[in-house]
Amino acid sequence: MNVEWISGLLGGVLIGAAAALLLWTHGRIAGVSGVLSGALVPQRGDFVWRLAFVLGLLAGGAMFGRLWPDRFSLLGLPRWPLWLAGGLLVGVGTRLAGGCTSGHGVCGLGRGSPRSLVATLVFMGAALVTVMFTRHGP
């Protein structure tokens, strides 16, 4: 079996631990879309920890990008409509849904939220269908 399953599980454990840390120290859900949106459109007294978390993600990327550059392979899709549409859909969709893969998929399901179950099933389904079309479509 491909040895990558070990790194997969380990990576997941680290993500879960990071989210648990944020819950323990700040009492917050580690939903990246939510943390980011509150940093972009901040409310008084609810900004610094969000900015710090986002900077942690960015700094992590900068650091690991140097250590393991092959973990950051390109998709090779330079056509701008794709990244523009994709980004906008994710940005708007996550605000409407109130969460993303970490918010609903990890934290929401992790605490047994029925809303998160619905959200996860829907976004997973939508993603699967989208790839089906883009990779094997008419």
Place this chain on the structure above:
Amino acid sequence: MNALVAACSGLLFAAGLVVGGMTSPARVIGFLDLLGDWDPQLAFVMGGALGTYALSYRLIRRHVRQPWLEPRYHVPSASRADAKLVVGAAMFGVGWGLMGFCPGPALVASGAGQPEALAFTVAMAAGSVIASILLRGPRPARGTGVLLQDDA
């Protein structure tokens, strides 16, 4: 301290994504590509994360009365799914499927200077801001601390 700990959480989160291989959109799409050469990697990452968090959540909520650095927990209370959630999740799913990026990996890969991630993140941020402002409503109550109830 408040900021330092949050930054550490972000850093650890980034490490998890990188170790798990989720900063390569090709691997993510490989998982979503059921009809193609299927890559189960995302399932392992999600499984590890979900298991770890589910256990941690129970332990923390049971034994930690008050978060270390904040006066109370900010955990959503809503339980019923509505149209807004379903439409939003569908939109999010399509966007995710198009580029293989969701918010976390997009930010981490942006930090690494990956050009597709950077472009995607700019668009994502724009969409997020536009949606936040439009969904805000006429006048948010001052000091409620929640612009849009995030329920993840």
